[in-house]
Amino acid sequence: MSELKNDRFLRALAGEPVDRTPVWMMRQAGRYLPEYKATRAQAGSFMDLCKNPELACEVTIQPLERFPLDAAILFSDILTVPDAMGLGLYFAEGEGPNFERPVRTAADIEKLFVPDPEGELQYVMNAVRTIRKELDGRVPLIGFAGSPWTLATYMVEGKSSKEYATTKGMLYSDPASLHKILDVTARSVTAYLNAQIAAGAQAVMVFDSWGGALSHEAYQEFSLRYMQQIVDGLTREHEGKKVPVILFTKGGGLWLESMAETGCDALGLDWTVDIGDARKRVGDRVALQGNMDPAVLYGTPERIRQEVATILQRYGQGSGHVFNLGHGIHQYVDPENAGVFVDAVHELSEPYHSA
């Protein structure tokens, strides 16, 4: 594999000195880019795009051609794992994801299994290999997966949900069943991420999109515990390099201390948290990634630069910060504004890294 030409992202995650704060955007390969929409149209459905390694590679690299981003992230979906468990993922037009066979009964749970990452999920590993080759050391490649709790909400509800009534119903009336689902999912995610690392992912991120819907106690027992299981099972070094792991619970701002205790390398932050307070709370145990409201990208260029400046100032001097949005970029954002954002991070962060 080629040497990395830009290692700011990995250095910042390790707390090592950098010249500028590295930056990437969650969902940077997405519908706000006309070139993404063109490739997507060519691929067919969203899952057709995920399952085509060449086209997945193409959309992964598209945002890097526009913006001087410091990391690439595998184009895929968190629901590949339950889909590979046989639940039958499909996207109805204009709706979110759906599963043909949601997991509700003891019999449904018995049927769950750890998918072979180089079997049912080989298309993802092929995408990782293709992207690594195509990137040729330009920036590091981030692999990812959904957290067991977040995946379980889709597996049990069978679709997106506002209140997670069925999943939480199971949590409060039959927690043993939910634990079974979470355990097999955690083992699946661990194998899946380790295979991504073996295929070339240089960092991995666990997206706990719906952990923030849990009570502080249920979060520990039903979400964090299984992310801990994943962190404990991950390959932390590959080809002589450390492979950092980032945990992101949207709405998890109250729980940063316990997330940092898992032994992960970094925490993703949404925009409800003051990143300066977060840094004080977790000290130098972990790096921090975030945390601008994606909606700021609807603002004027001046407003975007002002928000970047504020977040940099709150974080303060030194390394350990990867700039990002606090959630995925919205589809109606003007790509020009995304460029303003990326440039502002590089330009305005320099003084925070001078010796």
Place this chain on the structure above:
Amino acid sequence: MSELKNDRFLRALAGEPVDRTPVWMMRQAGRYLPEYKATRAQAGSFMDLCKNPELACEVTIQPLERFPLDAAILFSDILTVPDAMGLGLYFAEGEGPNFERPVRTAADIEKLFVPDPEGELQYVMNAVRTIRKELDGRVPLIGFAGSPWTLATYMVEGKSSKEYATTKGMLYSDPASLHKILDVTARSVTAYLNAQIAAGAQAVMVFDSWGGALSHEAYQEFSLRYMQQIVDGLTREHEGKKVPVILFTKGGGLWLESMAETGCDALGLDWTVDIGDARKRVGDRVALQGNMDPAVLYGTPERIRQEVATILQRYGQGSGHVFNLGHGIHQYVDPENAGVFVDAVHELSEPYHSA
């Protein structure tokens, strides 16, 4: 007006000794009750029910006939205020609320006005008067309104929203316009709540349902600032009794200190916060209301009792706690389980109030 027969709720909000922790449930007059659905069917639409003082009174009192609740809350909707501003509220079948005339342009904003609480909103005041009379001192009556930020999201989007793209677009590209909307809405809410107090509401609550969607800084400037304006303008004493004000920002667990500094009497908490931590953070400046996940009511009676016990234990000894759910009761909850919840609070809280 008759003397209050049960003043636990008001005593707890004032931090005065109580024999048991008082309890009520957000949305306690709601679709989980068959008797509510019957009255609603008789009324016609949801807004027909809100606008009929006799039927609004009937559904307000229904949950008190089933459960030994310590407070009643006016049956109404937070969107009565923007509706009275002429925006044309309607509920399409199976959808959330919609406005015929959302507020987008400078001209739209110019047209906004403070509705006369005894004019366009008199039906609400009539409901308050009817309920107070019908309650006859049984328990106190809580009045309420939406927070300016929360109302503004509906006024600008014209409907419910996941990302508040239009409202946040205005926030980040044209904040002066959003401030105008928030200011007239704050003045409207202040007048509206003061009229509810004059009509007989014995406590008031401000629902900031979507404040948690804001960044920590935007929350201060676009939500909390206008709740402060309301707190400053409220009638705090009526008929020789203190009228407590409760602020509730769903997803606002990181911001409790600044909320407590507004001079409100109590904070509503959602279930992501450990109520023991919250009490440490705000000290005795304010009382706390909350905070069981409504989804616990899908659990077994044993599990419900266990969760009540945990929250009581976390809060600890003494007054200053009003038990509640962390959000509205879900429509598919078995009313029996709501009864288990209410009884558990009264039964299990006694030891925390012994001298």
